[in-house]
Amino acid sequence: MQFELNREFIDELKEFIEQQNSEVVKAKLEDLHPMxxxxxxxxxxxxxxKFLYLLLEGEKASDVLIEIPENERRRFLKVLPPELIAKQFIEYMDSDDAADVVRDLEEDMKEAVLQKIADKEQAGDIADLLEYDEESAGGLMAKELIKVNENWTVQTSLKEISKQAEDIDEIYYVYVVDDDDxxxxxxxxxxxxxxxxHSKIxxxxxxxxxxxxxxxxxxxxxxxxERFDLVAIPVVDHIxxxxGRITIDDVVDVIREEAERDYQMVSGITGDVESGDRVWNLTRARLPWLLIGLLGGILGARVLGANEEALSKIQGIAFFIPLIAAMAGNVGVQSxxxxxxxxxxxARDFDSFGKKLLKELAVGLITALVFSTLIFTYNFAFSNSMELTWAVSISLFIVIVFASLFGTTIPLILNKLKIDPALATGPFITTMNDIxxxxxxxxxxxLFFNII
Amino acid sequence: MQFELNREFIDELKEFIEQQNSEVVKAKLEDLHPMxxxxxxxxxxxxxxKFLYLLLEGEKASDVLIEIPENERRRFLKVLPPELIAKQFIEYMDSDDAADVVRDLEEDMKEAVLQKIADKEQAGDIADLLEYDEESAGGLMAKELIKVNENWTVQTSLKEISKQAEDIDEIYYVYVVDDDDxxxxxxxxxxxxxxxxHSKIxxxxxxxxxxxxxxxxxxxxxxxxERFDLVAIPVVDHIxxxxGRITIDDVVDVIREEAERDYQMVSGITGDVESGDRVWNLTRARLPWLLIGLLGGILGARVLGANEEALSKIQGIAFFIPLIAAMAGNVGVQSxxxxxxxxxxxARDFDSFGKKLLKELAVGLITALVFSTLIFTYNFAFSNSMELTWAVSISLFIVIVFASLFGTTIPLILNKLKIDPALATGPFITTMNDIxxxxxxxxxxxLFFNII
Structure with missing residues (x-):
């Protein structure tokens, strides 16, 4: 918290880089955190x-590497020889970070790098980790951990821990295993x-x-x-x-990413973008869902086109199109x-599918009653057509109840089918409910105006 | 992960509770996690x-208490005498949890409970913590920590740590202070x-x-x-x-809550609700933003009402109302x-306000170009009015660019004013952009049809 990165610092640094002044740049980077x-x-x-990166040494270089976003890192590693990658980066890394980096390399590059790692045990650990699915606990864990045998004494354990601890930054737990691990x-x-x-473990x-x-x-x-407030959790095989073990910092990233993905879905954004990204990336992340919105809009135009007669004959009916569409969309997104x-x-949910729908039906009915009464009152006061007043209120009532049930059902079904239920939030559900x-x-x- | 809570277990438990069979209920709860x-x-x-809770003992009772949602906990504590709260719960808790519980009590109850705490040091710690703003680091930290003096040796430190560690579940770091703390x-x-x-600390x-x-x-x-992958962070005063210290499990809760709040904002939900909540809570969480949506819809109706002449004279103009409104809403929410x-x-963002707007303008212009071209093509093929084709495309272009800029500007301004920028996502921005x-x-x- 002591150092605050700002525009001036970066601009200054850029100038020194332009002058190829390695001394000053190196000095300026000395106290900075890899992040x-x-x-x-x-x-x-x-x-x-590149100029800046080559000034970094050993452990710091590898710490910075792991903080660089994945796609930029990939591009960066492509141009480096396998020996440099092995010696400069991998050997300073924990096995989980090293496996992440190696996993991203091309097939023949992978092997070349693994062979250049001097510490054969580390190379073996990394190769082991590469076997696991990236999306599983195996793909997230590190092999570095401290373990003692249940038959040892405290004294023996302390000695063994000292040995094992050389490669490990922080010890949170000591795991106890039997003779068969x-x-x-x-x-x-x-x-x-x-x-x-002399106590026995x-x-x-x-x-x-x-x-x-x-x-x-x-x-x-x-x-x-999260549920059990753990700092690290051990990972075991099927018997x-x-x-290995997974530490909380990796899991904080998982929690954050998961939350961000759901947030992006409901906002209609594809992929992980930030204000700071390039214009093209920002645009590309927004086009897919907008395309769905456009198709929905065209379908909406067709629906209205098919009702041209009603639109021209019923005075004022068009006025409430935005209201009906917006309420349907908002209710659906909420549900x-x-x-x-x-x-x-x-959160474990003990309600059955049927009970959930019944509950949502109750929520929908109350909500529908509130808002159709409000719009009835408004139209009763300001509109001069009683038929329109009734038609708008009853439509709003039915649309709200329907949108609630639809918004609840679709993600529940997706979840049963093992598809990410978040797909059914945001523009998708809004568009469907609009139409x-x-x-x-x-x-x-x-029906109210007897046009059918 | 060994025990999986399910409907059958709960139903069975309910039966035993009905029979007032304390023995069996107690046995069934024995191995369960407080959560x-x-x-x-x-x-x-x-x-x-209540029956179940009174069967729990000491530490377990307090662990369960802290896992109960805040509002239910408050109701629960109201009916208990201060002595029981102090002896049964508070004395088993870490100071941060204890302060959270005491903070929720009514004024005179607070004092009564604090006076009943047997351990005067603990009572003092809790009283200290109550001084801090709940929303600050001081309100989040615990007083329990392990500290050693920089002038001690390893041996002295180990002895002191043993003493201090009696009250602490896990030691992550030992903090080092000088003679003045x-x-x-x-x-x-x-x-x-x-x-x-014999090494000096x-x-x-x-x-x-x-x-x-x-x-x-x-x-x-x-x-x-999160940035520095810490398991615990020390908290210091202004000099x-x-x-105190804050541990990662409290922070994981903060991260989760923050992400959920933003998610709820963009989905138009007020407050923290889950499918399992009561119908009335679920409904109440949804009404405020829907009311804004309704007002927006009424304003929309007024806008269209003011354009009644155009709507009746220009054939097909009403068809594209949902499309324009939906695209404006979606683009605004994305931005x-x-x-x-x-x-x-x-993420630190080094772009100035002006640069951000310029960038968003670029994104908006590209997006607008793509979609107005698409709708132009569609209408060119299927509509028989060239004027309408142009009017819809140009409107869509302008609306998209405007919605992008509007969606970017409002949250940036809110943030500058120290108001939560998430207020400007979801139904608010959709409704504004609709109108x-x-x-x-x-x-x-x-303008295209020369009606003005």
Missing amino acids: DIAEIMDELNTEEA FLKGILSLKKLILNPT KNLIEDDIHYVKTDASHEDVAMAM GRLK SSIVVQTIASG LGLMMYMLIAK | DIAEIMDELNTEEA FLKGILSLKKLILNPT KNLIEDDIHYVKTDASHEDVAMAM GRLK SSIVVQTIASG LGLMMYMLIAK
Whole structure:
């Protein structure tokens, strides 16, 4: 929190880079956090970024690399020789980060890099991790962990921990295994410090612990860690052998990404974009859902076109088209969002499908009653056609109830089919409800004015 | 992950509760996580929940209490005597949780409970924490932490840590202070274990650390911890004295809540609701934004009413009302969401206000060009009025560009005014753009058909 990156600092740095003044640039970068350096690089052009990056040394270079956004990192690594990647980056990384970097390389490059890693154990760990699906707990875990045998004493354990700890930044838990590497429990560092050196680990073990299997989804891992306030969670294979551990910082990223994805869906944005991105990326992220909106608009035009007679004969009927469409869209988005958020939060829901629909029906009926009464009152006061007043109110009532049920049902069905329910929020549900709402409005109006 | 809560388990439990069979209910709850018990209580009626809760003992009772949603907890505590609250719950809690519970009590109840706490140091800690704004780092932190003096040796420190650790569940970092309690750095447990007992703490200290001040916002705390992958962060006062620490599990909650709030805003929902909530809560959360939508719809009706002549004279003009309104709404939501998400993600953005608008103008112009060309092509093929074809395309072009700029500007202005920019997403921006879009469409159509 001490250093605040700003425009002036970057501009100054750019000048020194232009002058190829390695000394000053190096000095300026010295105290910066890798995250800050990655952000600065994002503001530079490729040449400037390269100049700056080559001034970084060993561990810092690898820390910065892991903070660079994935697609830029890929481009960057393409031009470097495998030996440099292995020696300059991979050897300084934890196995989970290293596996992420290697996974992105092309096939033959992958092998070349793995062969150039001097520490054969590390190379083996990375190769192991590459076997797991990227979207599973196995793909998220690191192999670095501290484990002790349940038959050891505190003294032996402390010695072994010292050895194992050399490669690990922070120790949160010590895992306890039996002779066959089956996970038996955890040992908190606190217990290790507070107990006499001859105590047996077996007697200090905490065996009521939470773990995940290697094929658990990222969401399941996040849910377990969040629910039980864990800092790290062990990962076991199908028969219970300890394979790795996942730390909370990786999971915070998962939680954030998941929330952002749902947010983007409901806002009608495709992919992860930020204000700072290039114009073309920003535009591309917005076109797909707008196209759906346009098609919906054209369908809406066709619905109204088919009701041309009613539109021309019934004075004032067109005035309420935006109102019906907007209410249908808003209600639908609300309903679908509540379903999606409930699913995403992992809150266990004991209601059956039928009970959920009944409940939504109740919500829809109350909401519909409130707003159709309001619009009835408004039109009763300001409109001079009683038929129109009734037609608009009854249409709004039916449209709201329908939009509630539709907005609830679609994401629930998608979720049952194992499709991301968030797909059914935002522009999709708005567009569908717009069109269906218009059709109902026209139908009801025609019934009231005897045009059918 | 071993136990999966399900409907059958709850129904079975309910039966035993009905039979007042404390033995069996107690046995069934024995192995459950506090979180699970809190969820079960949510499925029971008040009488059943009370029966179950009174069977819990000491620490477990307090762990369950903290997992119960805030408003239910408040209702629950109201009926209990202060002595029971102090002895049964508070004494088993960490100071941050205890302060949260006490903060919710009524004024005289607060004092009564604090006086009943046997451990005067704990009572003092809680009273200290109550002084901080709930929305600040001070309101989020706990007083429980492990600290050592920089002048101690490893041996002295280990002894002191054993003493301090009695009240603390997990040790993540040991904080190092000087004689006046100023934060000097941290000491990882790893270093403590791996170094000889006579080493001076001064020499093992890691002084390049991240901390927050007591008045930092929750968002700043979350951002710092997420950015730097921290498990715990120390909190200092304005002159740098160590006051407490915040752990990652509290921050995960902050991140989740923040993301959910933004999601709810863009979906038009007020407050934190889930599918499982009562019908009335679900309905109430949806009414406010729908009311804005209704008012927008009425304004839209007025705009169209003022253009009655154009609507009746220009054949087909009404058909494209939903298209114009929907595109304006969707584009506006996209623009505002990108701004809000960028602000929420804490990504530092070095573009000036003017540059942001210029960029959005570019995005808007490209998007507008794409979609007005598409609708032009469609109408050219299917409509028999060239004037209408032009009027719709040009209107759509102008409406899209305008909605982009409007959607970007409003949240940026709100943010500058220190108002939550998320207010300007969802139904608000959709409704505003609907109305303004309709006005532009009508104006342009009238110009094309010489009706003005």
